[in-house]
Amino acid sequence: MKQQIARIIKESIEIKEKILKKNAVEIEEIARQIIDAYKKKNKVVVFGNGGSAADAIHLAAELVARFQKERQGLEAVALPSNISLITAIANDYGFEKVFSRQVESLVKKGDVVIGISTSGNSKNVNLAIKQAKKQGAVTVGWTGENGGELKHITDYCIRIPSNSTPRIQEGHVMVLHILCSLVENELFPENK
Secondary structure: OHHHHHHHHHHHHHHHHHHHHHHHHHHHHHHHHHHHHHHOOOOEEEEEOOHHHHHHHHHHHHHHOOOOOOOOOOOEEEHHHOHHHHHHHHHHHOHHHOOHHHHHHHOOOOOEEEEEOOOOOOHHHHHHHHHHHHOOOEEEEEEOOOOOOHHHHOOEEEEOOOOOHHHHHHHHHHHHHHHHHHHHHHHOOOOO
């Protein structure tokens, strides 16, 4: 077991070192888009399936509640968090529209919309990104190394340099923490 534990930790470290080399510029660009959106009284909308749904909820919680600083809440919505809404849309329109229907009603021009899919090919995520683009949002994808369709339809795409779902998800969590730190420090420099 100790060897397996060491292997998993080393894999995670290697992926994070690759993220530093390959994704730092994109992370900064996305942070700037989020900061600009908040300065213009816009919001962040985020979604994904399974573990990516949990990451979406995690990101929204850090923005609305707080990350590391005592500060006012920032408007962020995690679309996977309303199970009644998800099941109503899935029942009436099909599961592929559970996010796009919510985007249609919630997103306005200038919002930042983040779709999370480790494969980049989640149909419901990609349909929602396309809808967000139609509505004038800044679109962001978080995916794995391949990027799938998501890399082609978003304005910005963080492609974690791995094909392993657990390592991709670990990378996504690190990215969300970095983004929250950058956003808080820029918008609330005087807060501790």
